[in-house]
Amino acid sequence: MELYDINRYALIVTPSEALLRWAIREDASIEEEIDFEDTSDLTTVYLMPDFDEIEEAEEWLENNFLPILENLLGEWVEDDSNWPDNLAFNHFEKFSDYTITNMVIDTQDASYDQDEED
Template sequence: MDFFRINRTAVVTRPKPALIAWANEIFPEDPVSFEDMDQHDEQDIFLLPDLDGVEEVEAYLKQNVSDLLGALLEDWCMDESDWPSPLDWELFVRFFEYHIETVVVDTVEED
């Protein structure tokens, strides 16, 4: 199998306890325990344009943070009226750990 690098970067997000606390306030009848969360299944990966370095990726994330948070929060609560406000960078870093990956490798030979 041939692996090849694609011209993309990625950001991997993982919920922090503050997000879980918010979700538990919204849905107290079905609380989530941060300690019981699966370490592998609770992460989201977003493919981004091919950007030059971590600084450019962070600038891109900050420019698009409301869309990013919308996609992430929708997984937890579909009712936007329950979402915290504003959907800004401070909320993002309070609710999510994130890792920037500047190399993305495709292992599939199909389009």
């Protein structure tokens, strides 16, 4: 197996305990689905553009967090009328545990995602 370095950053997002507790208040039936000791199976990875410095990635996130936050909230509470009003970056910070990394490695070659042609 060969490894292929992807010239992209990745945003790794896990719902925070605050988000999960809020979601349970909205729908108590989901509590049995959540293991607060191990939330790794709730993690989502978002590929970001390539940047020269991590600070650029952080700035990009601050300017582009809204669709990611909406996706995160929507996974737990579908009715957006129950979401907080005027979503801001501090909501993203409250409702997610996140990491940005510049080490993105693909274990498949470039043709992996291409459609096979007969």
